[in-house]
Amino acid sequence: SLARNVQDKAREAGVEILSCEGEESGEWVLVDLGDIVVHVMQPAVRSYYRLEELWGGKGPERVRRAASEAQQAIAGER
Template identity: 50%
Template sequence: MEDKDLLQIVATACDDKRAEDIIALDMNEVSLVADYFLICHGSNERQVQAIARGIKDAVEEEGISIKRLEGMEQARWVLVDLGGIVCHIFHKEERSYYNLERLWGDAAQVTLHVGQEK
């Protein structure tokens, strides 16, 4: 499966759990860490955990295993590493503090198809 297709599956999983402000950054030109970053936030710890579990369930359904999952206990910033895609699921307050969108401002934003009637 192409990373771009997986990125859409992950974005849809986030949207299904009512993640807010879902964005994806194309990291190919700016970092060796991953091909894409997906960034979103939840309004409380329980929602952040639900979003992370939703991603885990969606990718495992596709036969893809998570390489690393960190931050579930505190649920202030959960990182889901899928290899070419790294998902950052923030608590709303942490997202504005760390502001990854600005930190990686040179990365192009990727169009995602979420929050639309299908």
């Protein structure tokens, strides 16, 4: 799964996984890496909660930037 891949890459990069929740159902999995929290959601769950809207219209760009930084950190590019 995508969440499992995030955990594997984090471990490879030496990043501590503080917790992982929701793997049983797979509807919404949260991987807590400390400074980075990864949410992996099924499309219906993502539509329902619309987390991007929590940033008052600044969500999409802020989310893209954070996702890019997270990918770089996990890949060991930073």
